[in-house]
Amino acid sequence: MKVVFRMSQPELHVFTRSDLADLEISPAEVITAVREGYLALANGNSRCPTKLMMPLPDVERDAVSYSMLGYDANSQHVGFKTSYRQGSDNRAKYYTAISLYDDTTGLPFVLMDCDRVGSSRTPATTALIAEVCAKPGAQSALMIGTGVQGHNTLPYLLTVLPDLERLMLFGTHPDGIASCVATFKKHFPDREIELVSDVPSAVAASDIAVVASGRAAHPKVQTSWLKSGGLVISVASKGLASSALQEADYAIATSEGQLGVTGSRFAAADGRATIDAEFPDVLAGRAPGRRSLKDRVFAFSSGMVITDIPVAHLLATRAIAAGRGQRVRLWS
Secondary structure, three states, X not given: OOOOOOOOOOOEEEEOHHHHHOOOOOHHHHHHHHHHHHHHHHOOOOEOOOOEEEEOOOOOOOEEEEEXXXXXXXXXXXXXXXXXXXXXXXXHHEXXXXXXXXXXXXXXXXXXXXXXXXXXXXXXXXHHHXXXXXXXXXXXXXXEOOOOOOOOHHHHHHHHOXXXXXXXXXXXXXXXXXXXXXXXXHHOOOOOOEEOOOHHHHXXXXXXEEEOOOOOOOOOEOHXXXXXXXXXXXXXXXXXXXXXXXXXXXXXXXXXXXXXXHOHHHOOOOOOOOOOEEHHHHHOOOOOOOOOOOOOEEEEEOOOHHHHHHHHHHHHHHHHHOOOOEEEOOOO
16 A cells, blocks of 8 residues: 655655665565656656756866656656766765655655665666566576665566576675675575676676676676677666677667767767667557567666656655654745
8 A cells, every 4th residue: 555645834854864774665666666657657647858967077076967857647746856976986975865846735745865766766677677678588687786786686686587597696896795695685585696707608698687887897798798689788887888789689778868868878980879669668568678589688777767756755655654854844
């Protein structure tokens, strides 16, 4: 049963990262919320303009800011998400927040740290892409990267595709590897993850390869390494060769507009990055996830606020029920 909290005056529930960190939310709940968010967009009920990205002029700091705006028809909330990162690999200098406004009352609802949201909705998107784009009967999946986006990927994949038999993980940071394994064991204590060191061989052995590595301390993944019928999913990764999209037999993106903003390095020589379908249409059954069982499929996953909003709403309502956070009357 979905719990809905309505505000009666203009104030915000404010939740910190620690307020949200230990809230229990299952992979199935997140996947359902993300699925419904995409389907509402595909059906024309939600709105999701292209992400705005602005690199800052001081190249030595390598800073970048993002902003996203959208409306989720299921929760009937408008969401504004902002992100700032100083340094391409500096996790300590990455800050992201989301605010929600209730369109049924016209009142503000929450302002919250968005780290937990992003680390949940991204692997949910990965799992849904695998569900509709992997070849039928997929047996093996590889996760490349042990950062924040990698922790939940394998348990979310296994939630959607329970028949996966071989689950592989490549990483270079011992703490990240240990954390990924611990997160997986929390959800699937009876299953094992196989740690791999040879990325090209592991990709060639996988039906599904998810690339979410940062600095890519491995050979850059090429779509041509995939076995016949394989699927490679790029999750904001520098670990894929710039030719990965052009090598694919079939290509999708969560958003073609955002592919042009955050995935421009995959463009062809003429500057165009052409895909065959957008993922919301594939999920809604309006476009195929592949043309044939032999297709090597490339999928570009770029974060969309249309998935942030329902996951943020889910976390916020659970946090309110648990008595977390504080109320701030900014407009008093």
